[in-house]
Amino acid sequence: MPHPLRSAAFLTCLVLPEGAFAHDWYPFTCCSDRDCHPIAETEVTAGPKGWVIRRTGEIIGYDDERLQQTPKQAGNSFHLCTTDGKPDGKTICLFVPQFGS
Template sequence: MRIRFPLAAAVALAATGAVAHGPAAWIQNGHYRNLSGSHEECCGPHDCSSIAARDVEVRPDGYLIRPLGILVPVNQAQASEDQTYWICRKPDGSMRCFFIPNVGA
């Protein structure tokens, strides 16, 4: 039992690290840039968060992110690699990038 516990603890710590960096790592690794004109990088996992589909209203003029009260114009939405809605924000809370699932599907 004593031999297994350190191994289990190490695996648990590694899994925790993977969760902190894994879900949005594709955004940082893909060097995505925003489409609003400044073309700044969307940044990485700590600047981006997923959004539940139920919290996004698809409208003719864009995507309303209800909890944040942000309307993202259609021409600023990018394809999500993991089929999830994601928003990347600046330290002031304004949007850098927005990713949507099923583009062109």
């Protein structure tokens, strides 16, 4: 007789959409997997002192520990992690894609 929990776990894996784990690469120090999201390139600009988050005016310095490189599996896009995942929340981490070759 099959174990009911094992069967339920198997069925759950079959039913979950592929995108359910799309952002599982975010490090624990940046979010609880709900505070981070991709943002448009137009929402961030490179300034003389660092990356400027347009909606909040925050500057994330080029040597700031909150600045990280977007990993290859996440594509070539910006990702922003904010307090409670709020669009205007304080920045926890900013992921920047690799530019150039």
